[in-house]
Amino acid sequence: MDLPAATALPAALQTPAQHAESWRSREPDTTPRASASSLRDAAGGLDAIRRRTLIVTLVGLAAPAGPPARAEGRAAWVMLERHDCPYCRRWLRDVAPAWAASDLGRLAPLRRVDIGRDRLPADLAFLRGSVFTPTFVLVEDGREVGRIVGYQGEALFWQAAEALVAKLKHTTEEARR
Numbered sequence: 001m002d003l004p005a006a007t008a009l010p011a012a013l014q015t016p017a018q019h020a021e022s023w024r025s026r027e028p029d030t031t032p033r034a035s036a037s038s039l040r041d042a043a044g045g046l047d048a049i050r051r052r053t054l055i056v057t058l059v060g061l062a063a064p065a066g067p068p069a070r071a072e073g074r075a076a077w078v079m080l081e082r083h084d085c086p087y088c089r090r091w092l093r094d095v096a097p098a099w100a101a102s103d104l105g106r107l108a109p110l111r112r113v114d115i116g117r118d119r120l121p122a123d124l125a126f127l128r129g130s131v132f133t134p135t136f137v138l139v140e141d142g143r144e145v146g147r148i149v150g151y152q153g154e155a156l157f158w159q160a161a162e163a164l165v166a167k168l169k170h171t172t173e174e175a176r177r
Helices: 018-024 034-062 084-093 103-107 122-127 153-166 169-176
Strands: 075-081 108-114 133-141 143-149
Touching: 075 084, 075 103, 075 122, 103 153, 122 143, 133 153, 143 153
Parallel strands: 075 108
Antiparallel strands: 075 133, 133 143
C-alpha cells in the first residue's frame, strides 16, 4: 500500500522501504561549509587565547596566599573552597587573576583554604561550620567582618566584595583623614 506524498507518515510509522525512499528523494544539502584552513586559523586564535588565560591564571595562583588572618591591622580575604567545586574553579578562572592586582586585593590578600581536604588553620578556627563553597570571608584582626556565600558571576562578586571591604577599620579610618 503506497501513500500519496502529501500524507507522508512520520519515520517511526513508515515501513523500512518507505523510510529508505523518503531519504533517497530528499534534496542534497547545499549549506556552505567552512574550509579546513579557516577552521585551523580559528582554532589557532583560540589556542593563543587559552594559552594567555592559562598563564595569567597560573601567575595569579602562584602569588603568595597572604599573611595569617591574625596579623595586627591586616585583613585577609579567605576563600573556603573544595577541590571538586565547579563554582570555585570558575571564580579562580574569572576573578583570582585580577584580585591580587586590584585595590581590594592589596587591602585584603587572598588566602585559600580547601575545607574538603584540610582542617581549618588554628587562626581561622572561628570559621567552623562553613559548608557551602565557595565562601569568601573577610577577616580583620582575627574576627570576621563579613562573608559572601557562593559565586554567581563576576559583576555581582565585585560589587559584594567592595561593600565588604568598605567595612574594614583601616579603610574607614583612611577615608576619614
